[in-house]
Amino acid sequence: MKVCSFCGNKNISEKKTQYIYKHDNHFLLVNDVPCEECDYCGEQYFQSKVLKKIENDFLALQGSTRQPKKSILMPVDEFSEIED
């Protein structure tokens, strides 16, 4: 039985989520990443092999040994410049 280490809740569900890997201002967005999510607080837990796989993919993309399925253009803003 698993317990959420964040809130102590015992109801944890297996889900798939969108994961954003970030390294030195480079991003990799991966869809449908398996995780376990706390039903109460929403904290998400990933297996280390899942994270390792994403990290390896990031390195492969950086080294151009692999091409991503697709790329998106992401808007960037500075919080201090956002108008109320």
Ligand SMILES: [Zn+2]
């Ligand atoms: Zn929790």
